[in-house]
Every structure is written in C-alpha cells, then in structure tokens.
Amino acid sequence: MGTNRVTDTAIDEVGIHQITTKDEEDSPGDVENSSASVAEDVVDWKGEDDPEKPMNWSKARKAKNIIVICYCSFLTPLGSTMFAPAISQVMQEFQSNSAPLASFVISSWILGYFFGPLFLGPLSELYGRQPVYLVCNFLYSVFNVATALAPSLSSLIVFRFLAGTFGGCPFTLGAGTFGDTIKPENRGMVIAMWSIGSLLGPILGPIGGGYLGENSGWRWNCWVLAIAAGVGAIATVIFQEETYPVVLLERKAAKLRKETGNANLKSVYADLERKPAQVFARSIVRPLKLLFFSPIVATLSVYQGVMYGVLYLLFTTYPLVFESRYHFSTGSIGLTYLGAGIGSFISLVVTGTMADQTYRKQTELGRWKAEWRLFPVIFLSFSVPVGLFWYGWSAQTGTHWILPILGTGFIGLGMNTIMMCIATYLIDAHPLYEASAAAALTAVRSLIGCLVPLFGRSMYAALGLGWGNSLLGFIALAMCPLPWVFFTYGERVRTNPRFQLKM
Structure with a gap:
C-alpha cells in the first residue's frame, strides 16, 4: 500500500x-x-491577506453579519423569560396550580438549548452556516406563533421547547462565525457584544412581558416575540453571508472547475470526511470528548452552567419575592430585572475593553496566552456571591425594595463577566474545535439552567430568602478560585500530552 x-x-x-x-x-x-x-x-486562499477570506472582509461587511447574529442571540433568551411575570395567568387559564410545572413552562425553553447543538452543529459542517441560520430563524418564528395559539399546557411546553431548540442556533454557531471573521485582537469586544444578549434578553424580557401580560394577556407576549423573530429571519436572508471556510472554498473550486474545464480542481478541504453519518458522529462525539476528557472544558462548563442555573433560578423567583413581599404589580415586577441588566452593561464595557487591551499589551510583550482571557474573572467573579448575600438578606428582612435590586446588579456584573470570558477563552484555547467547545459549554449550561429552577421555590420555602440565597452564594464563592487556577495552570494542563485528544 x-x-x-x-x-x-x-x-x-x-x-x-x-x-x-x-x-x-x-x-x-x-x-x-x-x-x-x-x-x-x-x-485555497490566495494568501493570508486574500480579501475573499472572511477574516479579511471589510468592517461593514463583517458588521452586518455580526449585528444580525447579536440581534437573534438577544431574541432567544428574551423569549425564555417573557413568561415569568405572567406565569400565573398561564396556570390560571389552563387550571393548574403546580409550582414545579409552572417553573418547567419557563425552563422548557432552555432545555431546547441542550438538544439543538447536537444536530445544528453537524448540519452547519455539511451545508454551511448560512442555510442553518436561515432555516432555524424561520422555524423560531413559526414556533413562537404556535405558542401564541397553544390550546393546552402540554402543547405550550412542547412549542416552547421547539422554539428554544431552533432559537438556540446563534449560540451554537456564533462562536464558529466569529472565529471565521474576527481576528483575535478584536475578538474580546465582539464576544462581549454577543454574550450580553444571553443576559440582557432574560432581563429585558420580563419588563416588556410584565406590562404586556398585565394589559393584553400572556399570549401577546408570544405574538410580539414572533413578530420580532420574523424581523430577524428577514434580516438573515438580506444581510447574512456564508463564512465557513470549508464551504466557501468548495464553492470556489466548483466555480473554477466550471470556468476552466479542469475537472481535477478541488478544495484544500476536499479530503475531509464529510459524509453525513461521519459528520454527525464526529460533531456529537467531539463535544463529549472535550466535556469528559478535557479538565478545562469540563470544569469551566460546569462553572458557567451553575452560574446560568442560579441566574434563571433568580429570574423564576422574582415574581414570588417582589409580588408577595413588596406588592409589585405584574408589570412592575418586570422592572426589578433592571438591576442585573445595569450590572451586565457595566461588565460589557469594562471587561470587553479590558480583554482587547490585554491582548494587545501581552502580545507586544510576547507573553500572550489564551488564559489571559480569564484574567477579569479572577476579580469580578466575587461580585456574584456578594450580590447573592446582599439580595437574599435584604429581601428577607424586608428592607426598601431598592436594596435587593442593587444586590442583583452585583450578580449581573459577575455573571456577564464569567459568561463572556469563559466563552472567549474556550475559542482561543481550542482554535480548531471552537464550535465543539462551544457546544459542550452550551449543552451543560442549558441542562443545568433548565433543571435548577425546578426546585427553586421549594428551596426558598424550606430555607427562606436569606439562607436560600446564602446557599447559592456559598456555592458561587467556592467556585471563585477556579479562574485563578486555570489562569495559573491552564496552559500547562491543555498542552499536557495526557489531555491531547484525538478528534
């Protein structure tokens, strides 16, 4: 042979x-x-400076793709919590008083984020990113219409699950798209803009959803979201382009074969195994390998997952806290989410700017390593337990309503920093497998985010707001050393031959 x-x-x-x-x-x-x-x-590309290469596109051309992805990334988590302030209306209409079921109506949306990456990622490898964005954004609009017309509680849960599954497309493919188009020195701020949607969406959703549900009923929450999703689907058709290098070079090879008559022309990626069965197997197994055999991916995925679960647990219990203790109306409850929103915005500005400045400075000094992406988390991660203790005990003792909301501001500051920096770090630490690392991260985060809120009300009923949030605070505090550990030893771990996986 x-x-x-x-x-x-x-x-x-x-x-x-x-x-x-x-x-x-x-x-x-x-x-x-x-x-x-x-x-x-x-x-192949004509060179590193080839203008056809997505990373060398003009700023305007990149921007229109990025804006659409960020918009859709904002809409999906927006829909996940628009129900929260009006969930009592939903349960009353369908004649149910089950607290766990009420929580699952909200978190079933997040469960869709777990299953989506299993097939959306492989499909993007086979057909490119653009067709998957197009189909998913269209189906996201369709299933939001279906939730508005849901005839029963069970159908509402199924439709919300499907909306979350297809709506999670920007989270599944976004890391890969930004890896295709954004150079490392500019990646920090772009990832910051992208990740802010996953936090601002759940925060702003209840504000609009609270007043809309109070005045027009919960079904109008679904109709408004369906209209906004339709705008996103149309924008995808008009503005988004294919960025996946494998597909772009295969198209280029096909065009040149036709123009030159040279049947021997083939893409530099032509020898890759791209049969559907192989691609699906590889794309499902690879995230699992990273998750179970890479200490970095596994630990940081669990860390981010726990933070995401705590965030959604707080979101599902805000109505309980501010309606029963502070007697807020359904519409006013939505405004209580602004504290976390302001904290997240501060994180966006501070951490996003710091990330790019750190990259340039450390690169000039010749000391750059992917672990520098975790540097802001070393300090700002402590704001999460501080915020949880503050929020829990100020609500428990019945102080003025502004104090627990200020506590949630610290939670938002730390949460967004953790989400953004971990996502950017995994892209830089696994440049060949950033989509698989993102899939593992999304799957763990979504599964924990779906399950944790199911026992939230029972925990608060047993421990009270003070000790209930203190329990969450102690868990968050125990995880605060993780960023420092990976900043210090992460490079040594990921370059260790024991953890070099064959993908």
Missing part, C-alpha cells in the same frame, strides 16, 4: 496550489514498482 509524498508546490493568482504527489511503495528503492507522479490542483 503506497503513501503520497508532496514533491512540488506552486500558487497562482486565484489561489490554486498545484501539488505533485508520488506514490511510494513499502519498498521505496524498487523503482519498477513505483507509480507515476500525479498532479493535483488544490484550491
């Missing part, structure tokens, strides 16, 4: 590499058994 050996390479002005290979038998000295040289024309 022979092997191919590259003997000559050249590049022309359209990015065609002419590669001559020679088959060498197991006994290379036997000239009579050697086959003739074979010439192959491989289509």
Whole structure:
C-alpha cells in the first residue's frame, strides 16, 4: 500500500496550489514498482491577506453579519423569560396550580438549548452556516406563533421547547462565525457584544412581558416575540453571508472547475470526511470528548452552567419575592430585572475593553496566552456571591425594595463577566474545535439552567430568602478560585500530552 509524498508546490493568482504527489511503495528503492507522479490542483486562499477570506472582509461587511447574529442571540433568551411575570395567568387559564410545572413552562425553553447543538452543529459542517441560520430563524418564528395559539399546557411546553431548540442556533454557531471573521485582537469586544444578549434578553424580557401580560394577556407576549423573530429571519436572508471556510472554498473550486474545464480542481478541504453519518458522529462525539476528557472544558462548563442555573433560578423567583413581599404589580415586577441588566452593561464595557487591551499589551510583550482571557474573572467573579448575600438578606428582612435590586446588579456584573470570558477563552484555547467547545459549554449550561429552577421555590420555602440565597452564594464563592487556577495552570494542563485528544 503506497503513501503520497508532496514533491512540488506552486500558487497562482486565484489561489490554486498545484501539488505533485508520488506514490511510494513499502519498498521505496524498487523503482519498477513505483507509480507515476500525479498532479493535483488544490484550491485555497490566495494568501493570508486574500480579501475573499472572511477574516479579511471589510468592517461593514463583517458588521452586518455580526449585528444580525447579536440581534437573534438577544431574541432567544428574551423569549425564555417573557413568561415569568405572567406565569400565573398561564396556570390560571389552563387550571393548574403546580409550582414545579409552572417553573418547567419557563425552563422548557432552555432545555431546547441542550438538544439543538447536537444536530445544528453537524448540519452547519455539511451545508454551511448560512442555510442553518436561515432555516432555524424561520422555524423560531413559526414556533413562537404556535405558542401564541397553544390550546393546552402540554402543547405550550412542547412549542416552547421547539422554539428554544431552533432559537438556540446563534449560540451554537456564533462562536464558529466569529472565529471565521474576527481576528483575535478584536475578538474580546465582539464576544462581549454577543454574550450580553444571553443576559440582557432574560432581563429585558420580563419588563416588556410584565406590562404586556398585565394589559393584553400572556399570549401577546408570544405574538410580539414572533413578530420580532420574523424581523430577524428577514434580516438573515438580506444581510447574512456564508463564512465557513470549508464551504466557501468548495464553492470556489466548483466555480473554477466550471470556468476552466479542469475537472481535477478541488478544495484544500476536499479530503475531509464529510459524509453525513461521519459528520454527525464526529460533531456529537467531539463535544463529549472535550466535556469528559478535557479538565478545562469540563470544569469551566460546569462553572458557567451553575452560574446560568442560579441566574434563571433568580429570574423564576422574582415574581414570588417582589409580588408577595413588596406588592409589585405584574408589570412592575418586570422592572426589578433592571438591576442585573445595569450590572451586565457595566461588565460589557469594562471587561470587553479590558480583554482587547490585554491582548494587545501581552502580545507586544510576547507573553500572550489564551488564559489571559480569564484574567477579569479572577476579580469580578466575587461580585456574584456578594450580590447573592446582599439580595437574599435584604429581601428577607424586608428592607426598601431598592436594596435587593442593587444586590442583583452585583450578580449581573459577575455573571456577564464569567459568561463572556469563559466563552472567549474556550475559542482561543481550542482554535480548531471552537464550535465543539462551544457546544459542550452550551449543552451543560442549558441542562443545568433548565433543571435548577425546578426546585427553586421549594428551596426558598424550606430555607427562606436569606439562607436560600446564602446557599447559592456559598456555592458561587467556592467556585471563585477556579479562574485563578486555570489562569495559573491552564496552559500547562491543555498542552499536557495526557489531555491531547484525538478528534
């Protein structure tokens, strides 16, 4: 059985590499058994500065793609909590008084985030990112319409699950899209803008949902979201482009074959195993490998998942706290989410700016490593337990309503920093497998985010607001050393041959 050996390479002005290979038998000295040289024309980028390469697109061209993704990334979590202030209306209409079921109506949306990456990621490898964005944003709109027309509680849960599944597309593919288009020195602020949607969406959703549900009924929450999702779907058609290099180069090769009549032209990625069964198996197994065999991915996924679960637990219990203790109306309850929103916005500005400045400074000094992405978390992660203790005991003792809301501001500050920095770190630490790392992160985060709120009200009923939130605060405090551990030892761990996975 022979092997191919590259003997000559050249590049022309359209990015065609002419590669001559020679088959060498197991006994290379036997000239009579050697086959003739074979010439192959491989289509690649014309160079690192090729303007067709997504990373070299103009700022305007990149911006229109990024804005659409950020908009859709904001809409999905927006829908996850728009129900929260009006959940009592939903349960009353469908004649149910089950507290766990009421929580599951909200968190079933998040459960969809767990299953979506299992097939959306592989589909994007097969057909490109743009078709998956198009189909998912359209189906997201459809299932929001279905929730507005839901005839029963069970159908409402199913439709919300499906809306979350397809609405999670920007989270599943976003890391890959930004890896395609954004250079590392500018990635921090872009990731900050993207990740803020996952926090501001759940925060702003209840504000609009509270007043809308109070004045027009809970179904109008679904109709408004469906209209906004339809705008996103139309924007995807008009503004988004394909960014996946594998698909772009295959299209380029097909075009050149047609123009030149050279049937031997093929993409530099043509030899990749891209049969559907292989792609799905690889895309499902790879995140699981990272999750179970990479200490960094596993630990940080659980860390972010716990924080996400705590966030959604707080969101589902805000109506309980501010309606029963402070006698807020359904509409006014939505405004209580602004504390976490302001904290998240502060994090966006401070951490996003710091990330890019740190990259440039450490690169100039020759000390850059991916772990610098975690540097802001070392300090700001402590604001989460501080905020939980503050929020819990100020609400427990019945102080003025502004004090627990100020506590949630600290929670938002720390939460957004953790979410943003971990996402950016995993992209930089796994440049070849950023989509798989993001899938593992999203799956764990979503599963925990779905399950934790189910026992939230029972926990508060047993422990009270003070000790209930203190329990969450102690868990968050116990996890605060993790960013420092990975900042200090992360590079040593991820470069250790024991943890170099064969993907």
